[in-house]
Amino acid sequence: MTSQAEMSKLDRRLFVGAALSLALPGTARAQAIATARVGDAALQILSDGSISTPITQLVRDVQPDVLRAALAEAGPVVAANQNALNVPVLALGREVVMFDCGAGRNFLPSTGRLPQAAEGAGLDPAAVTQVLFTHAHPDHLWGALDDFDTPAYPNATYHIAEAEWAFWTAADVFARLPEERHAFAAGAQRVLKALEPQLNRFRPGAEIVPGITAIDTAGHSPGHVSYAVAAASDNLMILGDVFTHRHLSFRHPEWATAFDQDPERASATRRQLADRLAQERTLVATYHLPGGGLGRVERAGTAYRFVPAA
Known part of the structure; x- marks a missing residue:
């Protein structure tokens, strides 16, 4: 009979093995849209x-x-x-961290490809230790549950901003949204309730796991956050839906999208963050941009431009 300590060691080997498969070249990387080294961490973008x-x-x-x-x-x-659904997975020290979970199969026929992409990349769902949500829109949240409405990453701790949780689980959320967004709220409540035993809520500024800090980027949704990753001497920022179009989001950051819940705040967030990223030359991972969404933000006259990673 296997003891609890032996099982713990087995789980640990699973986690370490997953991290190594992300870090090393080979066929396990074939299903990744994009890959990058961030200091001593390995990043893959899955679709x-x-x-x-x-x-x-x-x-x-x-x-x-x-x-x-x-x-x-x-x-x-x-x-x-065409909006890509780019899911970053980072092997950082002892952690295998997934940022958002895609839309799953219950959203649109063109979504729900993440399980196959992960399998092709050699990532066992049981090896994911942390899942960090940027926000609770369907294309970021609904893939957190499998076909049996149980957590798709059974050994992970899930993390969501307190303000995002409070908005989507509020009793009056349907009254605060237009009718066409009621399905968003119903889905968010279903998924968050199922995840609650494994769910941690935090406020921006918190270090979620060592080396990963949440940043307030609200506007697109009430509690939208991005994540600053510090790995050795390199930096990365996971941006969620701050920027959603490869040209307009940077050339006209003041233009709100149809999906920005608070248009004025979303526009202000976009411009402030673009300015910061251009100054710092930080590698960024964007959720909806083509080619895996990896790149950097540069100034272009009075506005900005996105330069895809080579």
């Missing part, structure tokens, strides 16, 4: 699929001709925008 949205949802309160002219600066204008 949960994509979401297609009309270009009219890229901004709010902007005239269609102005929007089209801005889009034309970056290339041909199409009727729909």
Whole structure:
């Protein structure tokens, strides 16, 4: 009979093995959209699929001709925008950390690809030790449960900002949202309730795990956070939905999207963070940008631009 101590050692080997598979080159990396070294940590970007949205949802309160002219600066204008769902996984010391969980299979036919991507990358769901949510929109949260509505990462501690939890679980949340967002709230309540035994709530500024600190980037949602990762001499920031379009979010950070819940605060957050990232030259991981969403922010005149990682 296997003792509890022996089981603990077995679990530990699983965690370490997963971290090594992320850190080393080989076929385990084949399913990653992008990879990077961040000091002594290894980062992989896995895909949960994509979401297609009309270009009219890229901004709010902007005239269609102005929007089209801005889009034309970056290339041909199409009727729909493809939003990638990029899920970062970081092997950092003793931890295997996943940031957000994708949308899962119950959102759209084009989502729910994360389990296959993880399998192809050699990542056992049991090896994930921490899951850090940027916010509780469906495409970031719903993939936290498997097909049996149980936690998809059974050994992980899940983390969400207190303000985000409070908003989505409030009794009056449906009254505070337009009708088309009621499904967002119902889904958030279902998932968060299932995760609650493994869920930690925090406030921005907290170090969630050693080397990873939550930063207040509210606006897109009431408790949206980003994560600053310090690994040896390098830095990384996980941005969630602060920037959602490869051109507009940087050329026109003042333009709110149709999905920004607090448009003024979201716009202010976007500009302030773009300024900081341009100054610090920090590697960033963005959730919806193409090519895995890894890159850096640079100044471009009075605005900014996103430069994908090589």
